[in-house]
Amino acid sequence: MAIRGAILHVIHARRALALCGFNVWHCGIDRRWVPYEQISRNLKRAVIASEDADFVNHPGYEIDAMLDAWERNKKRGRVVRGGSTITQQLAKNLFLSSEQHYLRKGQELAITWMLEFWLDKQRIFEIYLNSVEWGEGVFGAEAAAQHYFHTNAAKLGVGQAARLAAALPAPKCFDKKEYCANVRVNFRVKAGIIARRMGAATLPD
Numbered sequence: 745m746a747i748r749g750a751i752l753h754v755i756h757a758r759r760a761l762a763l764c765g766f767n768v769w770h771c772g773i774d775r776r777w778v779p780y781e782q783i784s785r786n787l788k789r790a791v792i793a794s795e796d797a798d799f800v801n802h803p804g805y806e807i808d809a810m811l812d813a814w815e816r817n818k819k820r821g822r823v824v825r826g827g828s829t830i831t832q833q834l835a836k837n838l839f840l841s842s843e844q845h846y847l848r849k850g851q852e853l854a855i856t857w858m859l860e861f862w863l864d865k866q867r868i869f870e871i872y873l874n875s876v877e878w879g880e881g882v883f884g885a886e887a888a889a890q891h892y893f894h895t896n897a898a899k900l901g902v903g904q905a906a907r908l909a910a911a912l913p914a915p916k917c918f919d920k921k922e923y924c925a926n927v928r929v930n931f932r933v934k935a936g937i938i939a940r941r942m943g944a945a946t947l948p949d
Contacts, residue, residue, distance in 0.1 A: 778896075779870070787897065787900050788873070790908065791912070792830075793941040794934075797945065800865055804829060805832060832853070865948035880920055885900075889908075910934040910935040
């Protein structure tokens with residue numbers, strides 16, 4: 745409980761400063777923590793199918809994905825892809841900036857190792873689902889369920905869950921078209937692909 749409270753404090757402080765600067769008291773950030781058991785299994789399966797199919801088995805990182813990202817980045821001459829697992833994404837969201845460079849990636853791997861050492865997979869996934877961005881000022885599964893579907897996270901259906909998972913690479917664009925200038929994601933098509941893969945997703949229960 746103490747670890748969860750400390751992590752949430754870090755999340756909220758970083759999100760507030762990033763979105764609002766020091767005007768945090770008048771900034772609309774929707775964040776609502778719900779226990780793991782109160783998040784729809786549909787959403788859990790959708791997120792794993794979309795973001796990290798081998799989440800329950802790997803040690804927090806996937807060597808093959810990292811090597812593939814390395815090759816793609818070398819061809820581009822800059823860091824454009826990270827090959828990040830759910831745990832790596834959580835490490836970045838909690839403690840690091842969104843800058844793309846190799847030093848930050850090294851820091852991300854070190855924090856990922858610590859998260860995997862101190863927390864079990866279910867707790868990592870619980871924190872991820874409660875902290876990930878799902879729109880402008882919308883963080884966590886409960887806030888997203890209320891914002892887009894006027895329901896709670898426990899009641900999300902397959903289609904709703906797939907749509908939310910499809911939003912994760914570009915949540916602000918999913919929320920508001922004004923953020924879509926540099927985004928190349930067909931959310932509808934991606935949601936359909938995720939929905940078909942959900943049945944094969946393994947959850948950390």
